[in-house]
Amino acid sequence: MLILYLPPEIIDQIVFLVEKPRDLLALALTCSTLSNVVIPYHIDYRDIRSPLRSNLWDHLIHRNDLANRISRLFVHDDPELHGLIPFPRLVDRNEDYENESKDRILLRVCDALSLMKNLVSLDWELEPPLSELNPETTILVENVWPTIKSSTSLRHLHLPYPAPWIRKYNVLSNPLWLIANLTSLTLDNIPPPLYPFPPAPCIASLLRHSPRLEKLCLNATSSLGTLPDIPLPCLRRLIFRTCIRDQEPLSLSPCPSLSRFLETHPSLESVEWLDSFPALLDDHTLPSLRHIYGRDSRNGVENILNTSLHQRRPIESLGQLRLSPMLFAALSNIQPHSLRKVDISHFPTIEDIVRLADMFPAITWLRVPAIDYRNEFSAVTTRTILTAEWPDALSRFQDLEVFHGVSFFLEPTQCEENLHRAEYLHSICPRLREVDHWDNESSAILELFPIDVPGGACVDAPGFRMALKERDIEDLDDRYAWREPFD
Numbered sequence: 001m002l003i004l005y006l007p008p009e010i011i012d013q014i015v016f017l018v019e020k021p022r023d024l025l026a027l028a029l030t031c032s033t034l035s036n037v038v039i040p041y042h043i044d045y046r047d048i049r050s051p052l053r054s055n056l057w058d059h060l061i062h063r064n065d066l067a068n069r070i071s072r073l074f075v076h077d078d079p080e081l082h083g084l085i086p087f088p089r090l091v092d093r094n095e096d097y098e099n100e101s102k103d104r105i106l107l108r109v110c111d112a113l114s115l116m117k118n119l120v121s122l123d124w125e126l127e128p129p130l131s132e133l134n135p136e137t138t139i140l141v142e143n144v145w146p147t148i149k150s151s152t153s154l155r156h157l158h159l160p161y162p163a164p165w166i167r168k169y170n171v172l173s174n175p176l177w178l179i180a181n182l183t184s185l186t187l188d189n190i191p192p193p194l195y196p197f198p199p200a201p202c203i204a205s206l207l208r209h210s211p212r213l214e215k216l217c218l219n220a221t222s223s224l225g226t227l228p229d230i231p232l233p234c235l236r237r238l239i240f241r242t243c244i245r246d247q248e249p250l251s252l253s254p255c256p257s258l259s260r261f262l263e264t265h266p267s268l269e270s271v272e273w274l275d276s277f278p279a280l281l282d283d284h285t286l287p288s289l290r291h292i293y294g295r296d297s298r299n300g301v302e303n304i305l306n307t308s309l310h311q312r313r314p315i316e317s318l319g320q321l322r323l324s325p326m327l328f329a330a331l332s333n334i335q336p337h338s339l340r341k342v343d344i345s346h347f348p349t350i351e352d353i354v355r356l357a358d359m360f361p362a363i364t365w366l367r368v369p370a371i372d373y374r375n376e377f378s379a380v381t382t383r384t385i386l387t388a389e390w391p392d393a394l395s396r397f398q399d400l401e402v403f404h405g406v407s408f409f410l411e412p413t414q415c416e417e418n419l420h421r422a423e424y425l426h427s428i429c430p431r432l433r434e435v436d437h438w439d440n441e442s443s444a445i446l447e448l449f450p451i452d453v454p455g456g457a458c459v460d461a462p463g464f465r466m467a468l469k470e471r472d473i474e475d476l477d478d479r480y481a482w483r484e485p486f487d
Contacts (some may be wrong), residue, residue: 012041016042018348024043026039035422043215047072048070048368050078052074052106055091056112061111061115067112069273070115071119071121072122072123073113073119074118075125076125106139106140107143110143113148120153120155121155121158121184122157126366140162141169141175145179148179149178154179157179158185159188159256160188160189161189162176164195164197164199167196167197178205179206179431180209184213185217188220190203201220207232213234215236219239221242222242227240227257236416241276242273254298254300254303255277255278266287268289270289271291273292275295277298278304291315306333312334314335314338315339317365318341320345321345323353324348336361340362342365346381347380349381357393361399364401365402366405370405374387390408397429400431401434403429406436408435409435409446446469446471447470448469449466449469
């Protein structure tokens, strides 16, 4: 029987079982009948990003069938995002709630959350954050946290740490610290350990209730002091950031709790840190490690790579590397053909890029800082580097597909010259498909690819035809952003 001959409610249930947005879109494109069901009632409700002050909540309270279809919910307080990010077209946009108290709005949000029986991911990022609510309010303890805790389908949770100076938010009986069965947890604005109510016991309680956690991200306002020593046998990814205040000196010593945490979680495949960094680890630590992103100026990456495993590590990606003789010695502990993705923050000379290519010929993704290397005051290199020096270095990366950081192209009006430059890059890196645009401040990058059909803006070359395509990027920060290995 054709699906279109089924009753509408059966069609609706079948569509509900399709989880991935791209599969939903493919289904919607088959015919207008399915499009009229899939797009407004399913695609629009799987992934929602809404401001806190919105009539979305009343809409969902009255349409619990649509609330049931929400899988991912992002709550924010940025009015500039309203209308630019996913939001159901069936909901009228108005500003009737601008003058309403945050407590009353939160009560409606709780009512709507309680109807989302299939909610998998909840990201809660508000400005001002929840910690700036009236200290006497009971909305968080009596409504918000219990509602989130009661969601049996929730697996990913992203929250700001609530009011560290208020005792009732920090007692272990608070429903927030009893949320269970998560596979991904992100906590922002974690207070220092010397507050009247230190965060460590509360975070430890959260971790104990989610023993099958796979991803943990902790963003602290200063040195966290200690990581909860909780066994998480399924943990694959750790992100540990400490945002040092301007008046606080940067620590030049490694973080013992981070080192201990890494040594006691052999299942980790990806490790990222900011400011804090691990010490030299025990032998045979992190046998499953594949991705390292160490944003510090010390030797945290070297400390991990120099751990003895009696064999080279199969590392696939490295982020924010500061190339140096000490680092190259540590990089020799990586399998030459395993490394595919490298993000460099500092390199003394272009010869260091060449040496990297010779050590790891299978690199497909490379980023260097997007600056003018002819400027002798640049802190990224120890000497000026001309644009003409890059092609010889890039020609060593025969598997390179993506290269960010050096502007090879002119303004779009000079299309013919750009095509010749693309043709040349393709000749030295035959797999290259994405490079920087002509301007470091542009919100676009350039894709280059050979085409088999005539037409369009292209030039002839022996054996292939080259074309250029400009791709816009909404967020300039995403242009050079590290692409997370598991996302």
